[in-house]
Amino acid sequence: MKKKILFYSIFYFVIIGLFLLGTFCDLSISKALADLDNGAYFSKNLFANVVECFAEWPIYFLLSASLCVIGYSLTDKFEKQKLIIIIIVALGVFFAFALCFYRCVVSLGEVYGFYEQLEDNLAFYICCLLCGIAFAVVFIWLSNLIGTEKLSQFFYFAIACIAVIAITFLLTQVLKEIVNRPRFRALNVIGFDKYSPWYKIGKINGKDFTDAILADDGFVSFPSGHVSWSANAIMLCFLPRFINLNKKAKLCFTIIPPCVTILVAFARIVAGAHYLTDVTFSLLASVIIMELTVLIVLLIKKKRDKKLQEELLVKD
Numbered sequence: 001m002k003k004k005i006l007f008y009s010i011f012y013f014v015i016i017g018l019f020l021l022g023t024f025c026d027l028s029i030s031k032a033l034a035d036l037d038n039g040a041y042f043s044k045n046l047f048a049n050v051v052e053c054f055a056e057w058p059i060y061f062l063l064s065a066s067l068c069v070i071g072y073s074l075t076d077k078f079e080k081q082k083l084i085i086i087i088i089v090a091l092g093v094f095f096a097f098a099l100c101f102y103r104c105v106v107s108l109g110e111v112y113g114f115y116e117q118l119e120d121n122l123a124f125y126i127c128c129l130l131c132g133i134a135f136a137v138v139f140i141w142l143s144n145l146i147g148t149e150k151l152s153q154f155f156y157f158a159i160a161c162i163a164v165i166a167i168t169f170l171l172t173q174v175l176k177e178i179v180n181r182p183r184f185r186a187l188n189v190i191g192f193d194k195y196s197p198w199y200k201i202g203k204i205n206g207k208d209f210t211d212a213i214l215a216d217d218g219f220v221s222f223p224s225g226h227v228s229w230s231a232n233a234i235m236l237c238f239l240p241r242f243i244n245l246n247k248k249a250k251l252c253f254t255i256i257p258p259c260v261t262i263l264v265a266f267a268r269i270v271a272g273a274h275y276l277t278d279v280t281f282s283l284l285a286s287v288i289i290m291e292l293t294v295l296i297v298l299l300i301k302k303k304r305d306k307k308l309q310e311e312l313l314v315k316d
Contacts, residue, residue: 015284022276027195030184034272041185041218042111043271049111051267053104055226058233058260060100062161064093064135068143069158072151089143090136098132157242160290160297161235167289172228172282176220178202185272186218198222198277223282224274230264231286233257238294242301 022029035045043049071089075082105124109115118124143151180202187194236253239245245253265279 011287012284015280015287019277019280019284022280023197023199026197026275026277027184027192029276030269030272033266033269034184034188035270036185036188036272039189041189043185044111045270048267048271049108051264052111052226052271052273053107055264055267056103056229057100058257059165059229060096062232062235063165064096064139066158066161066165067092067096068139069151069154070162072143072148073155073158075148076152086140090140093139094132094136096132097135098128101131102128153243156297156301157235157239160238160242160293161232163293163297164235164286164290165232167293168228168232168286171285171289172223172225175223176225179222180219181221181278182219183217183221183273184275186221188272189218198275198281221274222278223285224265224268224278225282226268227261227265227274227279227282228286231261231283233260234287235290238290241294241298 035043035048037044067089071085075085078085105127106115106118109118178201179198181196181198182190182194234257236257239253240250261283265274265283268274268279269276
């Protein structure tokens with residue numbers, strides 16, 4: 001317990017410290033780390049672009065896995081509707097990964113100049129559909145292989161994952177629209193005198209500069225969506241609170257997801273897409289949302305388990 005308290009104390013101290021540092025030095029840090037040519041909106045840095053391309057994948061895997069767990073767990077209670085439930089799950093996975101592949105290729109197209117070729121390219125859309133179908137088949141096959149009994153052990157964890165994904169997505173999108181902060185790479189085009197710290201809400205009207213930067217996402221810097229999506233993988237750190245895991249699994253789930261999120265956060269600064277405060281706020285907000293959601297779901301699980309035990313005692 002003491003180790004856990006120490007770990008969380010260090011984590012929050014470091015993240016809040018970096019956020020405060022960015023509050024005063026965001027522009028200077030981005031100027032030092034961002035890899036952008038003068039006047040360019042998109043970075044040609046391979047590391048930043050590859051990470052941007054795959055940064056959203058964790059949320060699609062987590063969402064699809066959660067849908068499978070919840071869907072197959074419900075087939076026990078609704079045996080007659082089993083086929084319908086599996087079809088709904090398969091469609092959910094299909095749409096998730098079709099969208100994932102679409103966004104992945106489009107992000108590369110925007111950076112490397114072949115986006116316009118994708119707009120009317122039938123082969124590209126067919127590839128998106130095939131990607132969705134392939135992942136849907138794999139997830140359904142794996143779910144059948146694992147079995148309903150084992151998947152049902154992850155039911156409450158899956159509920160918590162869906163809730164976290166929904167809350168972080170809504171929070172991120174709402175704040176982006178409200179704060180209306182220009183990205184560093186947008187300033188690289190329109191001038192650094194237009195810089196706005198995160199706490200000056202709606203200081204600049206991004207619509208006035210859309211044509212200048214040739215992109216419609218130049219003024220949604222705060223908070224970072226990619227970091228929020230990749231941070232959803234940190235939910236795996238909370239898995240041991242729901243089920244028992246061996247030491248190796250606990251270690252992997254504790255180390256890998258945070259490292260991936262930190263890598264994405266750094267890459268977003270290098271790409272000029274975000275400032276230090278954007279990425280640290282996203283990480284901090286995501287973890288707090290996870291903590292609160294897991295706490296609430298575990299309380300619900302505890303009450304339900306207690307109720308089931310009481311019902312069993314009454315029957316006996």
